[in-house]
Amino acid sequence: MTDILLVSTTVAERADAERLARTMVEQRLAACAQIERIEASVYRWQGALQQEPEWRVEFKTTEARYAGLEAALLAAHPYEVPAVVAVPTHTVSTAFAEWVRAECPLPDGA
Amino acid sequence: MTDILLVSTTVAERADAERLARTMVEQRLAACAQIERIEASVYRWQGALQQEPEWRVEFKTTEARYAGLEAALLAAHPYEVPAVVAVPTHTVSTAFAEWVRAECPLPDGA
Amino acid sequence: MTDILLVSTTVAERADAERLARTMVEQRLAACAQIERIEASVYRWQGALQQEPEWRVEFKTTEARYAGLEAALLAAHPYEVPAVVAVPTHTVSTAFAEWVRAECPLPDGA
Numbered sequence: 001m002t003d004i005l006l007v008s009t010t011v012a013e014r015a016d017a018e019r020l021a022r023t024m025v026e027q028r029l030a031a032c033a034q035i036e037r038i039e040a041s042v043y044r045w046q047g048a049l050q051q052e053p054e055w056r057v058e059f060k061t062t063e064a065r066y067a068g069l070e071a072a073l074l075a076a077h078p079y080e081v082p083a084v085v086a087v088p089t090h091t092v093s094t095a096f097a098e099w100v101r102a103e104c105p106l107p108d109g110a
Numbered sequence: 111m112t113d114i115l116l117v118s119t120t121v122a123e124r125a126d127a128e129r130l131a132r133t134m135v136e137q138r139l140a141a142c143a144q145i146e147r148i149e150a151s152v153y154r155w156q157g158a159l160q161q162e163p164e165w166r167v168e169f170k171t172t173e174a175r176y177a178g179l180e181a182a183l184l185a186a187h188p189y190e191v192p193a194v195v196a197v198p199t200h201t202v203s204t205a206f207a208e209w210v211r212a213e214c215p216l217p218d219g220a
Numbered sequence: 221m222t223d224i225l226l227v228s229t230t231v232a233e234r235a236d237a238e239r240l241a242r243t244m245v246e247q248r249l250a251a252c253a254q255i256e257r258i259e260a261s262v263y264r265w266q267g268a269l270q271q272e273p274e275w276r277v278e279f280k281t282t283e284a285r286y287a288g289l290e291a292a293l294l295a296a297h298p299y300e301v302p303a304v305v306a307v308p309t310h311t312v313s314t315a316f317a318e319w320v321r322a323e324c325p326l327p328d329g330a
Binding site: 004006014017018021022025026031033034035036039055060087088089090091092093095096098100103 | 225230256257258259260261262263266269271274276283289290293294301302303304305306307308
C-alpha cells in the first residue's frame with residue numbers, strides 16, 4: 001500500500017461540490033479534486049426510501065494530511081452527517097505520487 | 111482499515127441499476143447506493159472488442175453484510191457473470207460509519 | 221484482499237480515454253475498462269487553481285499484470301505526469317475474478 005489516499009464526499013448541489021473542491025485544494029489539504037455527477041443516490045430517511053441526484057467530490061491526498069482534510073470537510077459540509085470516506089491505494093505511479101505529496105505537504109512544524 | 115466496504119456492480123440498463131439499488135437498501139443489505147453513468151465499457155466478447163454504455167451501482171455496506179449483499183446481487187443481476195467488487199476503506203468519518211452500520215445490521219440471531 | 225486491482229487514469233479528451241481503454245484491453249494488460257466523465261477536475265498549476273473537465277478510465281486487472289499496464293499507460297498517455305492509481309479489492313465475486321484473470325494472463329514465459 002502507499003501513503004496516497006482517495007477521499008470522497010457527496011453533496012446535493014454542484015455549487016457546494018465546487019466550493020469544497022476548491023477550498024481543500026487552495027488550503028493544500030489535497031493535491032487535486034474531481035467532481036462527478038451521481039445520477040441517483042438511494043438511502044432510507046425517516047423510514048422511507050429516498051432517491052435523489054448528488055455530486056461526488058474525490059480528493060487525492062496523503063495519510064499525513066487526512067485528519068486535516070476530514071476536519072475541514074466536516075466543518076464546511078452542508079449535511080448534518082457528511083460521508084467522508086478514504087480508500088487506500090495499492091500502487092501509484094512514482095512521479096504522480098511525488099506530485100501529490102509536494103502539492104499537500106504538512107504545514108511547517110506540524 | 112475499517113469494516114465499511116464500497117461494493118460496486120455494473121448493469122446495461124438504468125432500470126436494472128435502480129432496481130438493484132432500491133432492493134438492496136430496502137433489504138438492509140447496504141446502507142445506501144449511488145448510481146453513476148459509465149459512458150463506455152470496453153471488454154472482449156467472443157474474440158472481439160465491445161464498447162457499450164453501462165451504469166455503475168456503488169453500495170456502502172459492512173464486512174459482516176458483504177456475503178448477503180453479494181449473494182443477493184448475483185441472484186438478482188441480469189448478467190450471466192456479474193461483477194461484484196468490494197473495495198476496502200482506510201478511514202471513514204465516525205458519525206457516517208456509525209450510520210452505515212445502523213442502517214444495515216445483521217439480522218437477529220445471525 | 222484479492223489479486224484483482226482497479227487501476228485508474230484521467231485524460232482531458234474522450235478520444236484519448238477510448239484509445240487508452242481499447243489499447244490496454246486489446247493487449248490483454250487489463251480485462252476491461254470503464255470510461256466516465258469528470259465534470260470538473262480542480263488542481264493547482266503554475267501557482268493558480270485550474271478547473272477543467274476530464275475523463276476517467278478505470279481498468280480491472282491483476283497484481284501480476286499491473287507493472288505492464290502502468291508502463292504502457294505512462295508510454296501512451298498525453299500528459300507530462302499522468303496519474304496511474306491502483307486501488308486494492310477486498311473481495312470480488314468468484315466467477316468474475318476468474319474471468320478477469322483469464323482475460324489478462326501473463327504472457328507465456330513471463
